[in-house]
Amino acid sequence: MLVPYSPPKLIAIDMDGTLLGSNGRVSERNLAALRSAEAAGVEIVIATGRRHAFAMRVLRELNLRRTSALVSSNGTVIRTIGSAELLHRSHIPLSTALWLCEHVAEFRSTLVLTFDTVGEDGDDSRGALVVEETSGLYANMDRWMQSNEPYIAHVPSFEEALRGDPPTQMMLCGPIAHMRRAEALLAEHPLVTPIGADSRPDAEIALHRTEYPDHDLCIIDILPAGCSKASALEHLAELRGISMQNVLAIGDNWNDVPMLDHAGQAVLMSNAPEDLKQIAGERGWTIGPSNDEDGVAVAIEAALEITSTLNATEKPLMVV
Numbered sequence: 001m002l003v004p005y006s007p008p009k010l011i012a013i014d015m016d017g018t019l020l021g022s023n024g025r026v027s028e029r030n031l032a033a034l035r036s037a038e039a040a041g042v043e044i045v046i047a048t049g050r051r052h053a054f055a056m057r058v059l060r061e062l063n064l065r066r067t068s069a070l071v072s073s074n075g076t077v078i079r080t081i082g083s084a085e086l087l088h089r090s091h092i093p094l095s096t097a098l099w100l101c102e103h104v105a106e107f108r109s110t111l112v113l114t115f116d117t118v119g120e121d122g123d124d125s126r127g128a129l130v131v132e133e134t135s136g137l138y139a140n141m142d143r144w145m146q147s148n149e150p151y152i153a154h155v156p157s158f159e160e161a162l163r164g165d166p167p168t169q170m171m172l173c174g175p176i177a178h179m180r181r182a183e184a185l186l187a188e189h190p191l192v193t194p195i196g197a198d199s200r201p202d203a204e205i206a207l208h209r210t211e212y213p214d215h216d217l218c219i220i221d222i223l224p225a226g227c228s229k230a231s232a233l234e235h236l237a238e239l240r241g242i243s244m245q246n247v248l249a250i251g252d253n254w255n256d257v258p259m260l261d262h263a264g265q266a267v268l269m270s271n272a273p274e275d276l277k278q279i280a281g282e283r284g285w286t287i288g289p290s291n292d293e294d295g296v297a298v299a300i301e302a303a304l305e306i307t308s309t310l311n312a313t314e315k316p317l318m319v320v
Helices: 015-019 028-039 052-062 094-103 105-110 135-140 142-147 176-187 229-240 254-262 274-283 295-313
Strands: 002-004 010-013 043-047 069-072 077-080 086-089 111-114 129-131 152-154 169-174 205-212 217-224 247-251 265-269 286-288 317-319
Touching (some): 010 229, 010 295, 015 295, 028 295, 077 229, 105 111, 176 205, 247 254, 254 274, 286 295
Antiparallel strands (some): 002 317, 111 129
C-alpha cells in the first residue's frame, strides 16, 4: 500500500554496535554519510548510553556540526557537541537513589553511579562515576574500568556519595544471567517501570537493558522515571520545531527500542540480538547491514536518495 513518507530532518544514531565498528571507530563511509546528511540540512544526533565526556572521546575527531545535539546516559542528558551547552537534564531523586542502593544490596559490587560533571570543554572530572566494591565490575568490565579510571571515585559506601548532587543514572553491569536476576528484583517493585513497559503512575525510575551475548555482558540502566532515548529525542524535536515523523532512528540494542518505536522511520542493525530482530519484523522496522558493514551509511544514503527523488517528483509516498 502507499503511505506518506516524511523525509528525515533529524537522524538519531546509537554509538556502540551501530555507528562504531567492532574496532570502536567510525568507518570512512559512515563518516562520509554523516557529512552528506549535514550538507543536506539534516541534523545528526548521537544517542548513546555513554555519558557525554566518554562519547566525546570518539565524536570530537569527527568534526560534526557544533550545534548538533548529543543525547547521553540513555536520554537523561542532552548537550551540544561543540560547546557542551546543556539543553536538558534529568536526575534520580536522592531519596530514590538511596533506596535503590539498599534494595539491590546483593548486586552492589556491580553498581555504578553516574553524575553529570561536564565542563565547558566537554570533559568531566573524577567523581563523574562512583563505585564502591569493584570486584564484580573488573570481572566483566575491565576495559571500561581502565578507560574511565580518571573519572572514577572509589567510596566506602554509596550513601556517602549521595549526600550532595543527585545522580543522572545508575547502572548494574555483569553476566547476563546475573543481571537478569537483578532486573527481576527491580521490576517487581511498584516504584520501578520494567523494561519495555508503559510507565507506572507512581514510578520513580525506569529500567533499560543493553546486552552483548558474545561477551556474556548485560548492562541494566536505572534512569529517572520516563527517561529514555525516545523522551530525549521528543524533547529535542520540540526544541527544533520538528515532528517525530521526520526523525530517522538507527540502533542495535534493547536500550534503542524506545527511540526506534517513536521515530517516523527505524533501522535496526543486523548485529542486533536475534530476539530483538524478531521484534523488528513485528513492528515494521527495517533491518540493515551490521555495524561492520557500514549499516549506518547504508541507512543514511537510502534516506537521502529517497528524499532527493521525492524532491524531484514531489510525490511523497512510499510502498510498504
